[in-house]
Amino acid sequence: MRRGFKAQAERHAADLRTAAGCSDIETIHLPRLATHLKVEVLAGHRVLGDVQPFLDLHREQPGAFSAATFHMEDGRIVVIYNPVVYETGEVLTAQEAQTHGRTRSDVAHEFGHLVLGHTLREVKTIAGYPFLTCDPEQEEEANWLASCLLLPRALLLQAARNQEPDSALAERTHVTTDMARYRMNASGARMQASRGRSRRTAGEPQA
Numbered sequence: 001m002r003r004g005f006k007a008q009a010e011r012h013a014a015d016l017r018t019a020a021g022c023s024d025i026e027t028i029h030l031p032r033l034a035t036h037l038k039v040e041v042l043a044g045h046r047v048l049g050d051v052q053p054f055l056d057l058h059r060e061q062p063g064a065f066s067a068a069t070f071h072m073e074d075g076r077i078v079v080i081y082n083p084v085v086y087e088t089g090e091v092l093t094a095q096e097a098q099t100h101g102r103t104r105s106d107v108a109h110e111f112g113h114l115v116l117g118h119t120l121r122e123v124k125t126i127a128g129y130p131f132l133t134c135d136p137e138q139e140e141e142a143n144w145l146a147s148c149l150l151l152p153r154a155l156l157l158q159a160a161r162n163q164e165p166d167s168a169l170a171e172r173t174h175v176t177t178d179m180a181r182y183r184m185n186a187s188g189a190r191m192q193a194s195r196g197r198s199r200r201t202a203g204e205p206q207a
């Protein structure tokens with residue numbers, strides 16, 4: 001990632017969360033952010049009118065397609081996500097997708113590309129379906145921004161101070177446990193919180 005990008009992404013994510021009416025320690029409501037970004041978010045089978053292509057794709061290569069952004073001719077921007085859970089093959093309802101960790105991170109990743117102004121470059125085909133992908137650097141940037149949106153530093157720090165386990169944090173904020181663990185480790189929030197605790201302990205009068 002380019003120099004300074006990580007800090008920039010934290011600030012950018014904070015601005016976007018504010019625009020979505022979300023404090024820096026709250027679980028972000030992605031539909032509100034979508035409204036702010038003037039983007040529609042739809043399950044793939046709602047757009048194609050058929051879930052079968054997603055089930056076919058799942059049989060071929062689970063997880064090959066997560067989400068993609070389409071710029072329609074009429075000017076609309078539509079983020080389409082794969083409704084099939086790749087670990088289980090089950091089809092998410094629109095309601096379930098709202099709190100499904102992987103779907104949320106896939107959608108936030110697409111928002112990341114959008115706000116960073118990334119352009120699509122590469123076309124690849126999986127099971128006969130064409131896919132547009134960005135270059136690896138842009139993928140990394142979109143991932144990083146998405147993780148800052150879902151788990152900003154202030155939220156991580158609060159969780160660390162409360163000694164909330166990664167799994168509970170993940171459940172509460174509707175992200176995958178992998179993402180919660182990854183962000184916790186990358187942010188150093190638990191270390192910062194434990195230094196704070198030992199300073200407070202050291203400052204207490206001795207009995």
Ligand SMILES: [Zn+2]
Nearest residue numbers: 113134139142
């Ligand atoms: Zn991407």
